[in-house]
Amino acid sequence: MNIELFLAETISTQVNQLFDLTTVPTDIILQKTKKEFEGDYTLVTFPFIKAAKLTPEKTGELIGDAILKANPVITKFNIVKGFLNVSLANTFWVSEFKSIAGTKDYGVKQALSSGKQIMLEYSSPNTNKPLHLGHIRNNLLGYSVASILKTQGHDVVKVNIINDRGIHICKSMLAWQLFGNGETPQSSGLKGDHLVGKYYVEFDKAYKKEIQTLIETGKTKEEAEKQAPLIIQAQEMLLKWEANDTKTIDLWKTMNGWVYEGFDVTYKMLGVDFDKLYYESNTYILGKSVVQEGLIKGVFYKKDNGSICIDLTNEGLDEKVVLRSDGTSVYITQDLGTAIERFKEFPKLSQMIYTVGNEQDYHFKVLFKILEKLGYAWAKECFHLSYGMVELPEGKMKSREGTVVDADEMIHEMVQTARKTTEELGKVDGFSEHELQDLYMTIGMGALKYFILKVDPKKKMLFDPKESIDFNGHTGPFIQYSHARIQSILRKSGIDISAISINDDIELHDKEKELIKHQYDFVKALEESATTLNPAIVANYIYDLTKVFNQFYNECPILKEENVAIKNFRIMLIVTTSSIIKNGMLCLGIDVPDRM
RNA sequence: GGUCCCGUAGCUCAGCUGGAUAGAGCAACAGCCUUCUAAGCUGUGGGCCAUUGGUUCGAAUCCAAUCGGGGUCACCA
Incomplete structure (x- = not known):
């Protein structure tokens, strides 16, 4: 039962009679009575004093008397200035409780009862480095929102789009080729994602050194960044990858495989899962045809240099490139394609939620606006679940510079702290060793998840x-x-x-x-x-x-x-x-x- | 610079669809275990809710400006 509405009905009726008003129950705003005062619900009477032409106290008095007579659940009231505090019968609360106790999983609606299907994207890792605390927030948020939506009876499709291609992955691959001496997770004992991440950092170190050397020979910083041999090699590697070069693809598969093994462990610890995985190596081509379509429709236009753009200046945004002059995709191209693909694949989909950090607020504004301009009615059902960054006292975390709180380390520490605390409190009696391990995991992760x-x-x-x-x-x-x-x-x-x-x-x-x-x-x-x-x-x-x-x-x-x-x-x-x-x-x- | 977000106790956060004396936790101090698990409970101290102005019977909450912090404005992702 909706108690507020139930009371509001009584109040609305009585107030209308008393002061010749035409309120409806939803106009009546009730709040819980503050602890310091007697009562269960409070009506603010200030809004009625004009119609009543009386003092707030007198107005409250009139309303109180009327509702007391009209509704037997109301047992008494008191007035403090413009506040009418209403008390409800004990038996009413007991009967409310009986209905709570009689409902299995009170508050949770039956699975799939709403008929609404929602896709929720979260996690979306890059495969060149291990997960850190920022990813933890993303994963926990995404998983939690999905669970909450399920309690409302929605059909939630959890998806993860894995950024498994691009220059950043080539950097790790190149560094491994150059400095790795064939190191593998087995040979090093390192978790796969950490091994690959190690070479991503190695690349950056060596690259910075090269830049420094070039600057010393008189180049500007910008020139040095573009001309360093390592970055040129990485770019060549990306071209080879796109050309399907066997050796490059093999290395890419091997190293990504290591990363996935590592991610699986972390995901398992975090307790998150997905209904469907997307890989950018499959989706990055998508969207090119959409751009052609948009060009015909006149949504996009071709510039002199051959790039295809959209002008969003009338929407308070900027001009945005949707396809490079060499015909290759930019970030937003594949996002357009992927979104359209998903709505085709899941025709019942009524909402699409992207769990992505707030640094991409602008990107999603642009993405949704373009989809709308392309005439997709569902564009307004796309939502960017934007979350804030996790910052350290010294500022943002940066993977390349190693100033991150590593996800696996964090998890390990939490579980260890749980163990230490439990042992100190002497609460280990009656547990088997296996049960204790589970317990430490539950408590440690409980602390971490709740904290975030x-x-x-x-x-x-x-x-x-x-x-x-x-x-x-x-x-x-x-x-x-x-x-x-x-x-x-x-x-x-x-x-x-x-x-x-x-x-x-x-x-x-x-x-x-x-x-x-x-x-x-x-x-x-x-x-x-x-x-x-x-x-x-x-x-x-x-x-x-x-x-x-x-x-x-x-x-x-x-x-x-x-x-x-x-x-x-x-x-x-x-x-x-x-x-x-x-x-x-x-x-x-x-x-x-x-x-x- | 344009634009978006944020600013509440020493610290981390609630409260923001306007309503009574602005709440928790941590940290500090003082109590409560022969009695259902003390990872708990009770109490004390701690606040010009960034500043100024406006709307209102009433503003931490809405509006504007200012100050401070951050994001973003790539043929990067």
Whole structure:
């Protein structure tokens, strides 16, 4: 039941009668009563004082009296200045709770029930270097948003487009050829993606040295950057790759293979997955025909030098090249082609979400605008899920310069910290060695994932490697711990939950009522999280719920409660709390243990 | 320079579809375990919500300007 709307109906009717207005329930805005005041919901009466021609207090008085008579659920009210605080009957809250307890996976809609299919692209790695903390944010965000959309009954297609070709990959390949001495993941013991990344850094070092030497012979920096032998060789390699040169392709396949093996490990640790993989080596040709089409339609035009452009200056954007004068694609060409391909491949698709950093805001504005101009109606259903960069205290992370927080290292450290903390707390009794490994993984990743997802995606976030991620307070482990606590009580209760029936006229403790109210809000939190594509809303919601649970836990005995009706009610209360915590954390891709 | 985003406690973040005394966590200090897991709970201190002006009965929230930080404006991806 939508409580606000239910109350709004009563208020709307009464206000219309009292002051001769024509409000509808959705005009009536109710908010939760602040803790310092008595009541459940608050109506701000200022908007009505003009029509009432009375003071805010008198207006509130009139409305309060009227709704009290009209709706038996309302038991009393009080007025503070322009605020009408309304209290609802205890039995009402108990019955609300019964409906929550009676709903399996409360707040989560049935799979595929919305009939809406959404494609969500995320991860999109380059195959020349290992993943870092910035990629972690992308992966966790993408996976989490997909999970949240699923709770709304949408059919979510998770896709990953792998940038497996281009000059950056040739750089790694070239450096490996020159300096690698046949090194392999097996021979070096290095994870494949790290091995390839190592040569990407090697390339950059050697390249910089060459530039320095050239500058010393009197070249400008720009000249040196273009004329350095290494970059010329890399470009030649790219041409060979495009010409399908067997040896180049073989090397490319081998090294990319190493990277994929490495990525698979990292993805597995992160707990992310995909329904479909795209490779740029297959898609980079796409879009060329689209450009021809657009040329005929007059959307694009050919410049004197042979390049094909679009003029978006009327849209507040710039002139943009969509095909080079030599006929090769630019970045946006293949994005155009890929988007069109996808909507052909998935004809039911109603939305396309790209999880990409905010440094590409402009690019996506241009992309969507071009698609619109080409006449694709679905262009307005394309959305750039833009997220802020993860920055270090000294600024942006740069792979080439090695100033990155490596994803694998980060994960390893989190798991180690989880182990250390658990051991220090002496909570390892009764676990097998295997169970402990799982537990450390769950807690360590829980801390990392929550740390990243609790922040609004749009905002850039700061990570200081010197300050370790906390396990106390507003954190993943705090929520996991609370879940484990509940499970522990339920284990000890020995009660068959399905046999419990709830007494309607139970006297509610403040914290019990607060818990019910918070549980009720889960639906709204999920919905809002889904419409705004913002996992932080669920993350912060679950924290609030958990916080209230812990207060309740401290004030209200459960198993030791002597009154059986109250005891049973409290057991049900923690059952539903536990279920919401679990489903909410699932939306963040975080597991909750039964013991810790 | 054009354009977009951001600026809330020492630090990391909530709050932003306008509403009551701006909230958490961390850090600091003081309490609470013979009683359901102390990864917890309770309390104390800490704020010209960047600045100025405007709209409004009412502004952290909306608008404008200014200052500060960042992104972007490639025939790179």
